[in-house]
Amino acid sequence: MNKTDKEVKIHIDEALCKRCGFCIEFCNTKVYEADQDGLPLIKNLEECTNCRLCELRCPDFAIRVEVVNNE
Numbered sequence: 001m002n003k004t005d006k007e008v009k010i011h012i013d014e015a016l017c018k019r020c021g022f023c024i025e026f027c028n029t030k031v032y033e034a035d036q037d038g039l040p041l042i043k044n045l046e047e048c049t050n051c052r053l054c055e056l057r058c059p060d061f062a063i064r065v066e067v068v069n070n071e
């Protein structure tokens with residue numbers, strides 16, 4: 001896996017999240033895992049490709065994907 005000068009940060013608003021699991025389903029690289037209540041936990045952030053599908057598919061706007069430049 002190539003390291004780049006970019007770092008991804010994912011913010012999940014637990015108050016907005018209704019535990020639907022869409023983000024977990026749509027993430028091709030399995031960044032998330034559900035906790036016992038269905039809240040997505042960030043388990044494999046290093047696998048995130050910054051595709052933003054999770055952010056776009058979240059019906060409750062609970063996810064924000066941020067790319068930070070480390071230049």
Ligand code: SF4
Binds near residue numbers: 029030050065
């Ligand atoms: S941005 Fe893409 S790769 Fe990263 S967690 Fe979301 S769906 Fe997965």
Ligand code: SF4
Binds near residue numbers: 019021061063
């Ligand atoms: S798609 Fe949004 S509302 Fe659904 S589990 Fe993920 S963060 Fe929560």
